[in-house]
Amino acid sequence: xxxxxxxxxxxxxxxxxxxxxxxxxxxxxxxxxxxxxxxxxxxxxxxxxxxxxxxxxxxxxxxxxxxxxxxxxxxxxxxxxxxxxxxxxxxxxxxxxxxxxxxxxxxxxxxxxxxxxxxxxxxxxxxxxxxxxxxxxxxxxxxxxxxxxxxxxxxxxxxxxxxxxxxxxxxxxxxxxxxxxxxxxxxxxxxxxxxxxxxxxxxxxxxxxxxxxxxxxxxxxxxxxxxxxxxxxxxxxxxxxxxxxxxxxxxxxxxxxxxxxxxxxxxxxxxxxxxxxxxxxxxxxxxxxxxxxxxxxxxxxx
Numbered sequence: 001x002x003x004x005x006x007x008x009x010x011x012x013x014x015x016x017x018x019x020x021x022x023x024x025x026x027x028x029x030x031x032x033x034x035x036x037x038x039x040x041x042x043x044x045x046x047x048x049x050x051x052x053x054x055x056x057x058x059x060x061x062x063x064x065x066x067x068x069x070x071x072x073x074x075x076x077x078x079x080x081x082x083x084x085x086x087x088x089x090x091x092x093x094x095x096x097x098x099x100x101x102x103x104x105x106x107x108x109x110x111x112x113x114x115x116x117x118x119x120x121x122x123x124x125x126x127x128x129x130x131x132x133x134x135x136x137x138x139x140x141x142x143x144x145x146x147x148x149x150x151x152x153x154x155x156x157x158x159x160x161x162x163x164x165x166x167x168x169x170x171x172x173x174x175x176x177x178x179x180x181x182x183x184x185x186x187x188x189x190x191x192x193x194x195x196x197x198x199x200x201x202x203x204x205x206x207x208x209x210x211x212x213x214x215x216x217x218x219x220x221x222x223x224x225x226x227x228x229x230x231x232x233x234x235x236x237x238x239x240x241x242x243x244x245x246x247x248x249x250x251x252x253x254x255x256x257x258x259x260x261x262x263x264x265x266x267x268x269x270x271x272x273x274x275x276x277x278x279x280x281x282x283x284x285x286x287x288x289x290x291x292x293x294x295x296x297x298x299x300x301x302x
Contacts, residue, residue, distance in 0.1 A: 025161050028070050028101070030079035030089065031058050032277040033140040034111060034149075036286045038078055041154050041171050045164045051092075054278025055253050058084055059225070063092040071096035074107070076160055078153065081110025082117065084137035106159055112137060114152045115145040118206050131224060140276070141208035143183050143290055150175055182287055190294050192301045199240055199268075201250035201259055204275060208293070217245050220258045228258045240266050247300040251275035269300045 024047045029035035035050035042048065049070045052058050058080070061067075071077070071092050079085055093102055100107040117135030139145045154172035158165040194213035201220045209216055218239045222232040240248075240262070247269045250259045256272075263270035273293055274283035283289040 025075045025157065026073050027076045027078060028074040030077070030085050031140075032279075033146075033286060033289070034078045034080070034153075036277045037146065037150060037153060038076075038157075040175050040286070041150060041168055042157060043167065043171055045161065045167060046157070054274060054276045054280075054283065057253050058276075059087055061088050063088050063095065068092065068095055071101065072098050074098060074101050076107050076109060076156070077101040078109045078111070080112055080137050080139065082112035082134040082137035082139075083132050084112075106156065109153060109156050111145075111149045111153075112139050115139050115148050118210060119203070136203060136206045138204050139207055141205060142211045143179065143186065144211070145207065146286065147176060147179055147183075150179070178287075182290070186290055186294050189298065193294075193297050196247075196297065196301055197243070197245045198271075199236060199245050199248045199262060201248075201254045204251055205249065205273075212294075212297070214297070217243050220248075220250075220262065227255075233258060233261060237262060237265055240268070244268075247271045249273060252279040271296055271300055273297075 024045060025042065027035075027038050027042065027046050027048045029038055029048060029050045031052055032050050032054050035048050038046055038048045051067055051070075052061055074096075077093075079089065098107075099105065102108060112134065117139070119132075120135035121131050121133065139149075150172055154168045157168040161168070190212050196212075196214045197217050198209075198214060199218040199220065200216055203216075203219060203221075203224055205214075205216070208214070218236045220228045220233065220236060222228060228236075245266070245268060248259045248262045248266070249271045250256065250273075252272050252274055259270050262268070272280075273296055274280040274289060277283055277285060277289050279289070280292060282292045
């Protein structure tokens with residue numbers, strides 16, 4: 001009887017749509033930027049959850065039971081890789097017992113595998129702080145990297161769901177056309193940002209700055225992942241007073257106190273950038289993320 005009901009459901013869906021009902025790919029994205037990209041490429045053929053929000057540090061989250069349940073059911077895991085999620089993803093993978101999304105399987109996709117990494121360390125030493133051995137993992141902040149990842153991700157969706165391959169490839173083609181036009185617009189608007197000098201909280205922005213020609217003068221963290229001390233902040237203040245900067249920048253999920261301290265004493269603007277999709281109310285998708293970021297940077301460029 002159950003087989004008869006299932007067969008009828010498929011037949012009914014065929015009458016309505018003209019083709020067999022397509023099962024969604026269940027996708028778990030480690031970060032909001034990749035959840036947004038999967039939604040663009042997958043459309044109504046995917047169901048997407050994000051392990052983190054735009055107001056969370058992607059380095060450090062808890063593998064909570066609800067997240068474990070999503071990992072257990074996922075057909076595809078889309079992460080940044082390059083050890084960005086090293087503090088929580090290995091535990092999530094191990095306890096999910098989902099063989100489809102383990103490292104090396106088609107259901108495990110790492111965006112950093114497809115782009116050129118910046119800030120690759122020449123030596124590894126824990127005394128340097130939380131150093132990423134494969135390079136700076138925040139690859140999504142160069143929109144050219146997003147375009148490269150989109151091609152690879154569309155191919156992976158096609159591999160996992162060949163019945164809908166034409167849809168994934170068509171959506172990617174449309175995205176690439178719109179994205180290329182957007183990049184040209186952002187670069188034209190961002191012309192005045194070339195040579196902008198800034199202080200930052202954490203080395204989150206290397207890809208963005210490399211793309212736009214922005215110069216990083218000082219970092220509030222003495223080492224990656226190490227909170228700033230009073231002595232280090234005094235050194236940063238002396239540096240920005242001798243080499244004036246246009247602003248101090250932090251991501252929306254980062255602590256505000258050190259940035260406010262420097263902004264007050266150096267008499268410079270404090271700029272909070274969204275960093276990823278959902279990092280501010282305006283940055284509600286990938287296009288809006290870069291629109292908002294460029295606009296905020298231009299506000300301190302004069």
